[in-house]
Every structure is written in C-alpha cells, then in structure tokens.
Amino acid sequence: MSTARPPVPPAKASGLRRHRALMARLASGPAPEAVLLGDSLAAGWPEPALSRATGLPACNLGLPGDRVQTTRWRLAAMAAIAVRPRLAVVMVGTNSFADGDAPEAIVAGLAALVALLRTAWAPPVIVLATVPWRAPPPGRCEADRLALNAAIGAWAGNEALPLLDGEAALHPEPATRLEADRLHLNARGYAALSAALASLLRTG
Template identity: 35%
Template sequence: MKSFRLALHLPLVAAFIVTVPARAEDGAAVAELHEAIKPTPRDGRWGERHKQINARIAKGNVDLVFIGDSITQGWEGKGRAVWQEFYGERNAANLGIGGDRTQHVLWRLENGNIDGVSPKLAVVMIGTNNSSRNPAEQTIEGVEAIVASLRERLPKTKILLMAVFPRGPNAEDPKRLENDKVNRAIAKHDDGEMVRFLDIKDAFLEKDGTLTREIMPDLLHLSEDGYRRWAEAIEPSLKRLMQE
C-alpha cells in the first residue's frame, strides 16, 4: 500500500488536501474514499428537512449560518428562546439536521444549502455522530473537507470552527476521547483570519470533567441552559468575526 494526496474537488483550497490510501489497479492508482469524506444523502424525513433548509436559503438575507447535526438543529427546539434572543435580529439560518455525519453535511453543501448566499459567518460543529462509525482520523478528514468546501464555495465567509462538544459522563468516555482527538487535529486549521477554531468545553463541564444532566439531559444533547451557555461562550467571537 502507498498513499497519495487527493484534493476533494477543492482546487482553490490546497491547505485542506486530504490524504487517502490508494492501490494499483490496471496500472493506475485508485483512491479509496472512506465514507466520512464521501458526500452522501440520507432518506426519510432527512430529505424534507434538507428541502426546508434550501427554501430558507433561497429567500436570501443570510448573514449567519449554523451548520451541524441534531445539536445544531436543537436551536429550533430547546434552544428556540435563546436563538431568538441572540440571533433573531442577525439574519441567521439553522442548517442543522439530526443524525448527520460529516459525509451528509458535505452532500448538503453541494446540493443547495449554501447556494446563492454569502454569509458573514458560518458556525460549524460536526463530527460527534461519526464517533460511532469512524476512527478519529476519518472524522478529522471529514471535518477538514467541510471547511474546505465552505472556503471554496463561500470565499468571503468567515468560519467559526467549533470543537466537537464533550459527551458522556466523564473524561474517560470512549466517544469523548475520540472527539478529543478530532479537536486536537482540527484546531490546527485556525489561520487567524478566515477560519477560527473555538473550544468551549469549559462552558459545559464541571471542574472534574463531568457533564451534568442539567446541561445535557442525555449526556449528548443540550438543555435550554446548555444552549444559553453555547451562545454566551461564542458571542465575543461572533461580534468580532461579523464585525459588529
């Protein structure tokens, strides 16, 4: 086996080239794209949610987008009041879909979720659902591909790349440990200008590293208080990046 560097249809963003394994077939090297970096749609209610997002984006007037999974979609549930308080007057759009992994977000970015808009800022928090299916190394590449896609498609949009939120009861939780590996790697893509990395785990965790059910009732998804902590923790960064 050997490896080669493959830019994922992202010629304008060389910094996010992803390394994937390759093999020789009929004298040629063929990339083995793992699922975390292969844009993939889902079925069922996911499709309806995707259409709803596209309909919102088609209306335009979008200065701020949140991109992610059920934790992001939850701004429309337990986080609704906090969203209205912090983002109701900021022309914000919620691009979260429950259950999404990196490959699903990649597909959505290619199929309407950001067409025709140029937000000031995109807040990205994705990857925790990959921890059940992919090793950290693949999740890292999936997150990198999302950032690269955004940089190519929305060159004027700044990105606030969030560390994957802590999960599980304590610091020894296996999935939290996987997410920690992801966070250490994606933090390196903070370029000080267009992509900024932010880890707000301290807003959620107790001093001993445990999570309480008051913040995350199922030790994964946020309560209303959890959404308030999220909003308050990123507010200084939002104001700065949106030049408010």
C-alpha cells in the same frame, strides 16, 4: 492526512424531506447573514439565540443525524443558492465519532467541508466547533473524544479558523447542560454555547 469519507445524502427519508425544506427556505429568503451547519447539536440551537450571539440574522441549517459526509453532501446541494453570509458556524462530528471514525478521517472531512463552504458561499468568517462532552458511545471512550477535539483544534489553528470550544463552554458541569440522553444540549447548554460564541466573536 487521512482520507475523508465521500459525501452521502441523509440516510432517512425524513432527513431528505427536512433537507429539502431547509433548501426551500434558504432559496426563498431573506438571505441570512449567519448560517449554522451540522448535526442535531446544531439543529437544536435556537435561531433567536444564534442571532443574538452573532449579532446577525441567522439561519439554522442543521439536520439531526448528519455525519461530516452528510453535511458535505447537503452543502453541495445548497451551493447553487446564491447567499453570501458574513459568518458560518460548523458544528458536526459527534455522529461520525460515534460511528467509530478516526480523528484524522473526521478532520479530513471537515477540511473538505470548509473548502466547499469557502468556494460556495465565501463567508469571511468560519467558526469551527469541537465535539462537546457527551456520554461515550459504544466502543469509544472519553480519551477518544479528547483526541478528536485536539485534532480539530490543531487543524483549525493551522487554518486560522476561530474555534468554538464546546468543552470550555459547558465547563465545569457539562452533564447539567445536556438532556437525559447525555448527548443533546438542553436550554442551559445552548445558553452557555451562545455565550461562548458571542465571546469568541467579540475577541476574535
């Protein structure tokens, strides 16, 4: 497996401030039974919709701008907070993809992130999300994103992790479920994603 990028803090001061605010909220309780980790796609997921989809009190720990290595750094910083969620959803990778990282490097980072999550909070269920359809960033193409999702799916299968398939969730008209930037999800997109997560958890 390729080497993962080392953990790094958020690049912007505003990201660090928001990260600290999330840590303070997590530390002051009540302890969530479901947590969501990841980038802006995770951060935009409304907590009430996430709680309904999981059937659990949820806390959204997503942060816009996160790469896989940023989420790893932030989880390491939060690991000392004694929470024991029953479920964790990991949705990160679209920014690493846009940076040009190879699928193998992204999957290696996700593997390290999941290992840390198991050590820190030991959730019985960890759901790993693929990268939903998005406008190809400069230097990348649709085939690259599909290759990344195939690599994520293969690794998740080997680890027996439930896979939230963003491709299937936004099918058949993914563009109608995104904002005008063709990257971030709109209300329809999050409704579709919530329905897919609820179905996954029911059948899993």
